[in-house]
Amino acid sequence: xxxxxxxxxxxxxxxxxxxxxxxxxxxxxxxxxxxxxxxxxxxxxxxxxxxxxxxxxxxxxxxxxxxxxxxxxxxxxxxxxxxxxxxxxxxxxxxxxxxxxxxxxxxxxxxxxxxxxxxxxxxxxxxxxxxxxxxxxxxxxxxxxxxxxxxxxxxxxxxxxxxxxxxxxxxxx
Amino acid sequence: xxxxxxxxxxxxxxxxxxxxxxxxxxxxxxxxxxxxxxxxxxxxxxxxxxxxxxxxxxxxxxxxxxxxxxxxxxxxxxxxxxxxxxxxxxxxxxxxxxxxxxxxxxxxxxxxxxxxxxxxxxxxxxxxxxxxxxxxxxxxxxxxxxxxxxxxxxxxxxxxxxxxxxxxxxxxxxxxxxxxxxxxxxxxxxxxxxxxxxxxxxxxxxxxxxxxxxxxxxxxxxxxxxxxxxxxxxxxxxxxxxxxxxxxxxxxxxxxxxxxxxxxxxxxxxxxxxxxxxxxxxxxxxxxxxxxxxxxxxxxxxxxxxxxxxxxxxxxxxxxxxxx
Numbered sequence: 149x150x151x152x153x154x155x156x157x158x159x160x161x162x163x164x165x166x167x168x169x170x171x172x173x174x175x176x177x178x179x180x181x182x183x184x185x186x187x188x189x190x191x192x193x194x195x196x197x198x199x200x201x202x203x204x205x206x207x208x209x210x211x212x213x214x215x216x217x218x219x220x221x222x223x224x225x226x227x228x229x230x231x232x233x234x235x236x237x238x239x240x241x242x243x244x245x246x247x248x249x250x251x252x253x254x255x256x257x258x259x260x261x262x263x264x265x266x267x268x269x270x271x272x273x274x275x276x277x278x279x280x281x282x283x284x285x286x287x288x289x290x291x292x293x294x295x296x297x298x299x300x301x302x303x304x305x306x307x308x309x310x311x312x313x314x315x316x317x318x319x320x321x
Numbered sequence: 322x323x324x325x326x327x328x329x330x331x332x333x334x335x336x337x338x339x340x341x342x343x344x345x346x347x348x349x350x351x352x353x354x355x356x357x358x359x360x361x362x363x364x365x366x367x368x369x370x371x372x373x374x375x376x377x378x379x380x381x382x383x384x385x386x387x388x389x390x391x392x393x394x395x396x397x398x399x400x401x402x403x404x405x406x407x408x409x410x411x412x413x414x415x416x417x418x419x420x421x422x423x424x425x426x427x428x429x430x431x432x433x434x435x436x437x438x439x440x441x442x443x444x445x446x447x448x449x450x451x452x453x454x455x456x457x458x459x460x461x462x463x464x465x466x467x468x469x470x471x472x473x474x475x476x477x478x479x480x481x482x483x484x485x486x487x488x489x490x491x492x493x494x495x496x497x498x499x500x501x502x503x504x505x506x507x508x509x510x511x512x513x514x515x516x517x518x519x520x521x522x523x524x525x526x527x528x529x530x531x532x533x534x535x536x537x538x539x540x541x542x543x544x545x546x547x548x549x550x551x552x553x554x555x556x557x558x559x560x561x562x563x564x565x566x567x568x569x570x571x572x573x574x575x576x577x578x579x580x581x582x583x584x585x586x587x588x589x590x591x592x593x594x595x596x597x598x599x600x601x602x603x604x605x606x607x608x609x610x611x612x613x614x615x616x617x618x619x620x621x622x623x624x625x626x627x628x629x630x631x632x633x634x635x636x637x638x639x640x641x642x643x644x645x
Contacts, residue, residue, distance in 0.1 A: 164368025167449060168376070171617075193330040200338035204345055208354055209361045210450060219342040222335040230331050231324040 152194060155186040159202045175210060177294035180260045185302035187225045188253050196222050216267030221260045228252050250303050257299035261291050359513040362449055362462050366515035441584050443620040444469055449516055461507060461519035463619055471512045476579060476622045477519050478503040478587055479611055505587045506611040506619055522609045527551030530577040531559060531589055533568060546577045549589055549607060556593065559605040568595040574607050582624055
């Protein structure tokens, strides 16, 4: 419960920081890695719902064409986080998803950023996607320059917390 | 078994989020989310204001590197002296201008005694909502609300004024008086504590009294007055123009008054279509000059009493009783 409250506060502050500096921090550059980090930190159903709700609140506050990120990012997170049937440990993940654990968080962040930029495209832009590709890539680059290092730092922090026993590995969900 | 249960719950949660997001998207299209958007921004405002205040304090603090070296210190001192001298000159000039303006204002008050009661103030605000959204979803939220005294229906303007494309060919010389007006962006639709929702000029329900302004080789001519109405599309329409009046494509549209009070003339846009319909009415379309895409800061025009009257009004009742 304490973890949930703390993660909620962290996400709220991050959203406020992003809103306060729209010129320096592009939409989602800080919030998406932090939300993904909270997902990985909590690794529970309530954490998943809290993070999804925060993504949804962010979309309501700053709407784009489609809320693809709150729709699909929790599903992608489940693929990364759900415990496998063979092993009860969260840290191993599913056997077919052979991605090293420290890379999972940056990859989920990358997927969330891509979903957000795809969701911000209007139907007209979707129709002319090849022509818009350079603009989309440019926007992605601007967000990822901040988002990926932040998610790497969070991933490292989570790993360290695991190593030092500062975080519960199992949760009741 | 436990892992299976947790995985099922997680998938259930994720699927629930998917459908919730879908429902929210549908609610947004139908306009059901409009009241919630300023509420969310308002809930985030305390944190945002703290961050803004901290950033401002960092900017204000002197740089450590500058104070370290003596040479840099001297250089700074010289710069300050130069700045002081410039400020003194500017101060003297401003005093002279103020004296002149006071004389002019007293003359205006003699001519128009009623206008002196009202005073317009401009409250600056930053745009909180994101840029580059599709027009149908675009909602402008600014970071000034009830705490700054903002109320509903106040006009929101952008600083960039009308560009007058007349030069020496039109007998314009240096020293001529140039009328510039700020562009009207919209009107305050809802004011929360720290943020306000703006109704853009072209959104359905927006109305304002406007005057048409025509440029001719002889100069500017003020034309007919009508009501500018937002259509919910890119263009606005002007209604209430008598069939006897003349309207032409290219006419400029400026404000006739600000919420019924004579005030600064603000720019709305340009007439792009003017057709005389069979029923004896004008169908006038106006392209708004304000663009919401790259808007970062706006001004909110507040109408209040003249300062002296307002101060008098704020005096405590006991003090007023003592005065004869």
